[in-house]
Amino acid sequence: MTVNILEARGLCYDYPDGTRALDHINLLIQEGSRTAILGANGAGKSTLFLHFNGIFQPTKGTMKYRGQDYKYQRRYLQQLKQRVGIVFQNPEYQLFSASVRQDISFGLLNMGYSSREAREKVNLMGEQMGINYLFDRPTHFLSAGQKKLVSLAGVMVMNPDLLVCDEPSAGLDPANTERFMKVIEKIQQQGSTVVISTHDVNLAYSWADQIYILDQGQVRAGGKPEQVLADKDTLAICGMQQPWILECWEELKKHGLIPAHQPPPRTKEELFQLGDRDLIGKSLV
Amino acid sequence: MICVQNVFFRYSGGSDDILHDINLTIRPGEFIAIMGPNGSGKSTVVKLLNGLLQPESGKIEIDGYNTANIKERLAIRQRVGLMVSNPDDAIVGSTVAEDLAFGPENLGLKPQQIKMRVDTALKMVSMEDKRGYPPHLLSGGQKQLLSLAAIMALEPDYFILDEPFAMLDEQSKKKLLQVLKQLQQQGRAIVLVTHSMEEAIWADRILLLADGRILADQALRRMVGQPELLRLAGVQPLEVSRIIEILEHPGLPSIDPELIDAEELVTHLCRYRFHV
Numbered sequence: 001m002t003v004n005i006l007e008a009r010g011l012c013y014d015y016p017d018g019t020r021a022l023d024h025i026n027l028l029i030q031e032g033s034r035t036a037i038l039g040a041n042g043a044g045k046s047t048l049f050l051h052f053n054g055i056f057q058p059t060k061g062t063m064k065y066r067g068q069d070y071k072y073q074r075r076y077l078q079q080l081k082q083r084v085g086i087v088f089q090n091p092e093y094q095l096f097s098a099s100v101r102q103d104i105s106f107g108l109l110n111m112g113y114s115s116r117e118a119r120e121k122v123n124l125m126g127e128q129m130g131i132n133y134l135f136d137r138p139t140h141f142l143s144a145g146q147k148k149l150v151s152l153a154g155v156m157v158m159n160p161d162l163l164v165c166d167e168p169s170a171g172l173d174p175a176n177t178e179r180f181m182k183v184i185e186k187i188q189q190q191g192s193t194v195v196i197s198t199h200d201v202n203l204a205y206s207w208a209d210q211i212y213i214l215d216q217g218q219v220r221a222g223g224k225p226e227q228v229l230a231d232k233d234t235l236a237i238c239g240m241q242q243p244w245i246l247e248c249w250e251e252l253k254k255h256g257l258i259p260a261h262q263p264p265p266r267t268k269e270e271l272f273q274l275g276d277r278d279l280i281g282k283s284l285v
Numbered sequence: 286m287i288c289v290q291n292v293f294f295r296y297s298g299g300s301d302d303i304l305h306d307i308n309l310t311i312r313p314g315e316f317i318a319i320m321g322p323n324g325s326g327k328s329t330v331v332k333l334l335n336g337l338l339q340p341e342s343g344k345i346e347i348d349g350y351n352t353a354n355i356k357e358r359l360a361i362r363q364r365v366g367l368m369v370s371n372p373d374d375a376i377v378g379s380t381v382a383e384d385l386a387f388g389p390e391n392l393g394l395k396p397q398q399i400k401m402r403v404d405t406a407l408k409m410v411s412m413e414d415k416r417g418y419p420p421h422l423l424s425g426g427q428k429q430l431l432s433l434a435a436i437m438a439l440e441p442d443y444f445i446l447d448e449p450f451a452m453l454d455e456q457s458k459k460k461l462l463q464v465l466k467q468l469q470q471q472g473r474a475i476v477l478v479t480h481s482m483e484e485a486i487w488a489d490r491i492l493l494l495a496d497g498r499i500l501a502d503q504a505l506r507r508m509v510g511q512p513e514l515l516r517l518a519g520v521q522p523l524e525v526s527r528i529i530e531i532l533e534h535p536g537l538p539s540i541d542p543e544l545i546d547a548e549e550l551v552t553h554l555c556r557y558r559f560h561v
Contacts, residue, residue, distance in 0.1 A: 039454075040426075041424055041453060141299070201455075
């Protein structure tokens with residue numbers, strides 16, 4: 001049976017000056033799923049994420065965790081924050097310990113793990129993220145990209161039930177983005193549910209099970225990536241482009257280079273395997 | 286002109302050099318992209334360019350002013366506008382307009398001139414409606430737009446931008462790249478630190494850094510045509526370069542590896558493979 005791990009119903013949020021940041025958001029995150037939230041700058045993505053672990057309380061509407069309404073009480077929120085881990089867009093908001101190792105260990109030690117257990121987990125996470133070499137460095141001496149990796153590691157090491165990453169690839173080089181996505185994959189295979197926000201439509205298309213597009217605090221579209229990102233009109237309204245894989249697939253189909261009944265490919269490897277390569281090759285000669 | 290000569294750098298208390306023998310010249314009207322993996326020294330290079338950091342050895346001169354000379358720093362900072370990668374490090378005003386006015390006020394401009402600069406900068410980043418807004422309530426991307434606008438309000442001769450688009454959506458990014466191109470045409474120099482080749486193709490020249498050393502400093506197309514070199518510096522080549530690699534077949538005429546977009550590729554294929 002599918003379990004809804006997180007649900008927002010009619011969620012509204014007003015900033016203290018009265019600006020409506022979120023306007024009747026409805027969304028559903030199923031256990032074990034991969035959700036990408038897309039949207040232009042100022043669309044409300046980060047504000048929405050701050051509702052997921054109770055940092056923000058909605059002005060109107062409800063948040064549910066595993067079917068139960070959120071309670072905005074200290075004890076409940078403490079427990080919720082152990083289950084819902086958020087990686088902020090700006091790593092500076094998250095790093096405060098003197099060294100990288102201390103910073104990544106902080107959450108684990110607060111969850112009650114012994115120093116030895118925490119050390120083992122931190123070592124493993126460091127290996128997976130390729131950041132062991134940074135362990136003894138002071139956090140303030142790291143480059144922006146390295147800070148981002150450490151802040152991701154500090155949350156992922158706690159193996160949260162729901163992992164929420166706000167623009168995880170911003171500031172990362174391609175190799176580190178790939179490494180991070182592999183760690184996410186592993187965490188998800190171990191049972192975590194993952195939600196990310198991103199401006200990278202290609203990443204969202206290849207990775208996610210479901211996509212929501214936010215625009216001016218509202219959900220403009222939601223559903224399977226191949227459906228949501230096929231809707232060029234909505235994408236244009238929200239100032240977004242189609243993923244290149246989907247665009248190439250549509251062009252190839254239009255020119256009869258691949259059978260029309262083929263489902264759209266999700267990765268570039270799937271795209272390159274599509275259709276009759278000889279046919280494509282001959283048409284280029 | 287910015288002249289970087291034989292520069293080595295290490296952070297105080299650090300045991301290793303972060304930068305090794307950096308030599309670099311940036312002329313007015315040039316647009317340069319600095320690329321390289323996380324931790325390769327890109328942000329350290331740009332902080333050296335406006336005298337925020339000082340070299341361990343070697344020399345950096347901006348229009349003849351030496352960054353090591355404290356008396357020349359004001360002249361340097363009037364010429365070099367640096368946008369740091371974390372926008373929260375650069376925001377000082379209690380409203381968006383106040384924040385934008387801060388730099389021009391410190392240049393000693395008259396109120397009317399300050400107002401004009403603030404208005405123009407707001408327009409450039411399409412944030413006219415956020416004039417009276419408190420910056421701490423802006424989203425991450427909007428803060429990045431604000432700190433970029435703050436540099437524009439200074440109207441420096443050299444724009445040094447450290448990952449200015451990391452948190453921006455496609456539309457804002459494209460618009461701002463066009464603005465940078467216009468500034469270049471007016472004779473300003475642009476130095477753009479980025480991980481994205483799609484952004485770097487707006488530059489004339491790419492400087493690749495790896496482990497604090499310059500791996501290559503070449504014209505844009507020459508660099509685009511060497512995807513292996515880019516990969517060596519942790520840079521993902523353009524999608525079009527990857528398609529060209531796939532389309533290369535023995536017996537078929539080879540494709541120009543220096544093409545930078547799909548339009549050029551289609552034109553090339555029509556001419557040399559379809560003979561249209």
